[in-house]
Amino acid sequence: MLRRALILLLLAASPALAAPALDGLPKRVQDDLWEMIRACNAAGGRPGDPMRALEAVDLDGDGTPDLVLDEARFPCAGLKAGALCPSVGCSTYVTLSDRGRWRPALDVVGGYCIDRAETPARFMTVQKQYLADGGGYILNVRYRFRNGMAFQDGRGRC
Known part of the structure; x- marks a missing residue:
C-alpha cells in the first residue's frame, strides 16, 4: 500500500519522473496524456503505459511521422x-x-483505423457511432491529410 501511494505521489508531483518518454511529444498531446493519467488515478484505476494510446504514422506523406491519440486506447487497469x-x-x-x-489537424469523437494499402498510409477512417430513434448506426468517414490539414474524402471502412 505504501509503495502504491509513493507511485501515485510521484505521478502527481513530477511528470519528468513518471514518464520521460512524453517529453518529446507536442504539448497538447502531453497535456491530454497527463490528464488521462490523473483521471485514471482519480477513478481508482492504475494507469499503464500512456504511449499505448498513441500511434505514429506518416499520414500526410512528408516522410515524418504524425501522431494519432485515441483516448479509448489509453490503458487504465481496473476500469473498462x-x-x-x-x-x-x-x-x-x-x-x-x-x-x-506540430500542427493540430483533426479532433473528433470516434475510433479510427488507418488504410495501410499504400506507403505512406494515405487515408484514416474515423468510425462514429450515432443513436437515433431508438436505434443506432455507425458512420465511417475517410480523411486524407495534406499541407497540415485534414480533408474528408468520402466514406471509409474499418
Missing part, C-alpha cells in the same frame, strides 16, 4: 476500456508534423 471518456464517447486527435513543428 473507454471508462475515462465523456458520455458522448472517446476522442481521436491527429497532430501532423510540419517541418519540425
Whole structure:
C-alpha cells in the first residue's frame, strides 16, 4: 500500500519522473496524456503505459511521422476500456508534423483505423457511432491529410 501511494505521489508531483518518454511529444498531446493519467488515478484505476494510446504514422506523406491519440486506447487497469471518456464517447486527435513543428489537424469523437494499402498510409477512417430513434448506426468517414490539414474524402471502412 505504501509503495502504491509513493507511485501515485510521484505521478502527481513530477511528470519528468513518471514518464520521460512524453517529453518529446507536442504539448497538447502531453497535456491530454497527463490528464488521462490523473483521471485514471482519480477513478481508482492504475494507469499503464500512456504511449499505448498513441500511434505514429506518416499520414500526410512528408516522410515524418504524425501522431494519432485515441483516448479509448489509453490503458487504465481496473476500469473498462473507454471508462475515462465523456458520455458522448472517446476522442481521436491527429497532430501532423510540419517541418519540425506540430500542427493540430483533426479532433473528433470516434475510433479510427488507418488504410495501410499504400506507403505512406494515405487515408484514416474515423468510425462514429450515432443513436437515433431508438436505434443506432455507425458512420465511417475517410480523411486524407495534406499541407497540415485534414480533408474528408468520402466514406471509409474499418
